[in-house]
Structure formats: structure tokens, C-alpha cells
Amino acid sequence: MSQIELYDAIFRRKSVRKYAPGELESGLMTKVVSNLTSLRPLFPEIRTELRIMTNTDVRGMFKVDAPHFLAFFSEVKDGHAANAGFMMQQMDLFLSANGIGSCWQGGPKPIREVRGVSELEFVTMLAIGPPAGDPHRSIAEFxxxxxxxxxxxxxxxxxxxxxxxxxxxxxxxxxxxxxxxxxxxxxxxxxxxxxxxxxxxxxxxxxxxxxxxxxxxxxxxxxxxxxxxxxxxxxxxxxxxxxxx
Ligand SMILES: Cc1cc2nc3c(=O)[nH]c(=O)nc-3n(C[C@H](O)[C@H](O)[C@H](O)COP(=O)(O)O)c2cc1C
CATH class of the missing domain: 3.40.109.30 (putative nitroreductase (tm1586), domain 2)
Structure with missing residues (x-):
């Protein structure tokens, strides 16, 4: 996806908290997974890992009921949280540009049983899924x-x-x-x-x-x-x- 499409999504995106039943269609999920390797870091020296998780892998306050979650793991160094925001926002915009619902999740965390999928520390996650309504809005609604x-x-x-x-x-x-x-x-x-x-x-x-x-x-x-x-x-x-x- 081009940077112009990501830029355009800035003016239309919104947090999606209601999802249609079922998972993301498999072609779209393939697109999501292949986009993970194209994210540009803010601080390239910080090691990071991204993992797709299911609804039952995630628990916590303010969780939205989405079928998938994208979890961000990182080395803990100066700037690692800002680096997570910088990289995951490229995903948020990518998802919006593709008509996929997403919502930042600051409260929820991976459950203990899956936290060990990465040797790095869990930082934050995005909920992902087919939106129940329009995943876009007008500038006046911001x-x-x-x-x-x-x-x-x-x-x-x-x-x-x-x-x-x-x-x-x-x-x-x-x-x-x-x-x-x-x-x-x-x-x-x-x-x-x-x-x-x-x-x-x-x-x-x-x-x-x-x-x-x-x-x-x-x-x-x-x-x-x-x-x-x-x-x-x-x-x-x-x-x-x-x-x-
Ligand atoms: C770091 C971060 C954590 C957030 N955590 C949650 C959350 O746990 N649950 C939730 O429903 N929304 C969460 N949000 C979404 C914000 O509430 C939302 O982005 C904000 O209200 C602005 O609305 P908009 O995304 O529709 O522009 C989070 C957003 C960010 C950036």
C-alpha cells in the first residue's frame, strides 16, 4: 500500500468498536499479515515483533469484541513505546484504507498462556475485524x-x-x-x-x-x-x- 493511501486514511479513520460476526475474510487477512513486514520503525535500533492473536488470547479492561488482535512486542529501551505507536499507527491506517475495522487497545493484554510467544515485552495491541458499520467518518466528526x-x-x-x-x-x-x-x-x-x-x-x-x-x-x-x-x-x-x- 502506498504512503498516499495511508495519508488519505488519516482524514477518514475512526476507532471501530462493533464488529460483524465471523472472522476477517482470508484474502484480507493475508493482506494484513503481508503488510506487517513493510512497517517503518521510528527507532530502527529497537527490536520488535508483531503477532496476530485470537479473541480468546486477549483479556482486560476496555477490550472490544473483535475476532483478531495484533499484539506488539518490543525490546525495552528509550523510545520503545513511541516506536510502538509509530509502527502500529501505520497498521491502523492500512486497515482503515482497506475497509477493515480496528481499535487501539491500551487496557487489554495477551493472557499468560500466550504472552510467551515472544521473548520481547508486550507493549500494546490493536483489535481487528470486519466492521459492523462504516469504518470511516467525515472530518467534521473528529x-x-x-x-x-x-x-x-x-x-x-x-x-x-x-x-x-x-x-x-x-x-x-x-x-x-x-x-x-x-x-x-x-x-x-x-x-x-x-x-x-x-x-x-x-x-x-x-x-x-x-x-x-x-x-x-x-x-x-x-x-x-x-x-x-x-x-x-x-x-x-x-x-x-x-x-x-
Ligand atoms: C494508545 C491507545 C490506547 C487505547 N486504548 C483503548 C482501549 O483500551 N479501548 C478502547 O475502546 N479504545 C481505546 N483507544 C481508542 C481511543 O479511545 C480513541 O482513539 C480516541 O477516543 C479517539 O477516537 P478515534 O480513534 O475514533 O479518533 C486507545 C487509543 C490509543 C491511541
Whole structure:
């Protein structure tokens, strides 16, 4: 699937919590599985593994009743949760672009009996299945904060607007964007309780930023900016910076 199709899905996707009876049709599941190897990492040095699971393999709060789940396992290193958000959001958009229902699952976990399928640590998962209704929506139906509340960058709205529309745990939109002149620094709200979830959500916003920058035809890279890292907005922690050429 092209990056343009993923970019277009940003403006139509939604969390699907009601699924039609039965499993995903086998041709579609084959497409899903083959897409797993095309995901780009945010931090390529972090080892990761993705596993498809069944409904009975998964348990926990706020679980949706989907036939399949995609579980993300990772080495635990600085940035691993943001890396999970960045990679899994490419899947979320891929699923939406293919008319497949999906929903991020921060509460549920693989049951003990299947957690050992990977030697890496379980981080997060997506529910997947045939949607019971329309898996898409119009821009007017997104419930998000205005750009002015989540950014002090001027002149990069074409990149920040897609990031603004990103999904986040409990829709808390924990990100803040700073910088300018071709560099956007991404920070996320610090929290005693949902810090890891906020890191994942920041990775999701970075995925939307990256797709928007690529869509603009410019060269794009990520880097750790030492100055931005040392001076994040108050009560936020720095995650990564996107450099648009
Ligand atoms: C990291 C993360 C964890 C989430 N966990 C759950 C969950 O456990 N159960 C659920 O129903 N929705 C979950 N969501 C979905 C959010 O509630 C949803 O993305 C948000 O309300 C915005 O709605 P939208 O996805 O339709 O744009 C999660 C989303 C993210 C990004």
C-alpha cells in the first residue's frame, strides 16, 4: 500500500468498536499479515515483533469484541513505546484504507498462556475485524483540540493538521509541537499514571506528521535534538524531532 493511501486514511479513520460476526475474510487477512513486514520503525535500533492473536488470547479492561488482535512486542529501551505507536499507527491506517475495522487497545493484554510467544515485552495491541458499520467518518466528526492548543509552530499547518487528528488513549491528545524552520519537535505530557500510553500516542502523532511531510514531496528524517530534549515545554517530555528538507 502506498504512503498516499495511508495519508488519505488519516482524514477518514475512526476507532471501530462493533464488529460483524465471523472472522476477517482470508484474502484480507493475508493482506494484513503481508503488510506487517513493510512497517517503518521510528527507532530502527529497537527490536520488535508483531503477532496476530485470537479473541480468546486477549483479556482486560476496555477490550472490544473483535475476532483478531495484533499484539506488539518490543525490546525495552528509550523510545520503545513511541516506536510502538509509530509502527502500529501505520497498521491502523492500512486497515482503515482497506475497509477493515480496528481499535487501539491500551487496557487489554495477551493472557499468560500466550504472552510467551515472544521473548520481547508486550507493549500494546490493536483489535481487528470486519466492521459492523462504516469504518470511516467525515472530518467534521473528529473531536480534537484546535491547533493553537497543541502547538506554537507557525507556518506548518499542512503537517500539523494531520498530527492533530491522530488518535490517542482516551482521546487525551497529550502531544505538544514546537520548533519551526523545517524542524518540528514532538513532546508528550508527563504523567504518573499514563506515561507509557502518552509515549505511544506521541508515536502515533509522529506517524501522521511523517506521512504528511512525505506527502508534501519533501525529504524527511528524524533526529534527537539535544537542545529540544533539554528544554521541553513545562510538564512535557521530549520524544523526537522531524526534519523536513
Ligand atoms: C494508545 C491507545 C490506547 C487505547 N486504548 C483503548 C482501549 O483500551 N479501548 C478502547 O475502546 N479504545 C481505546 N483507544 C481508542 C481511543 O479511545 C480513541 O482513539 C480516541 O477516543 C479517539 O477516537 P478515534 O480513534 O475514533 O479518533 C486507545 C487509543 C490509543 C491511541
Amino acid at each position: 473531536k480534537r483540540e484546535p491547533l493553537a492548543k497543541i502547538s506554537d509552530v507557525t507556518g506548518s499547518d499542512e503537517l500539523l493538521e494531520p498530527a492533530r487528528l491522530a488518535p490517542s488513549a482516551m482521546n487525551n491528545q497529550p502531544w505538544f509541537f514546537t520548533g519551526g524552520d523545517g524542524t518540528i519537535h514532538v513532546s508528550t505530557a508527563r504523567s504518573m499514571i499514563v506515561d507509557r500510553m502518552n509515549q505511544i500516542s506521541a508515536g502515533i502523532a509522529l506517524c501522521h506528521l511523517w506521512l504528511a511531510a512525505t506527502h508534501s514531496g519533501k525529504s524527511v528524517s528524524f533526529r534527537s535534538d539535544l537542545s529540544a530534549q533539554a528544554n521541553p515545554p513545562k510538564k512535557y517530555s521530549y520524544v523526537s524531532s522531524l526534519v523536513v528538507g
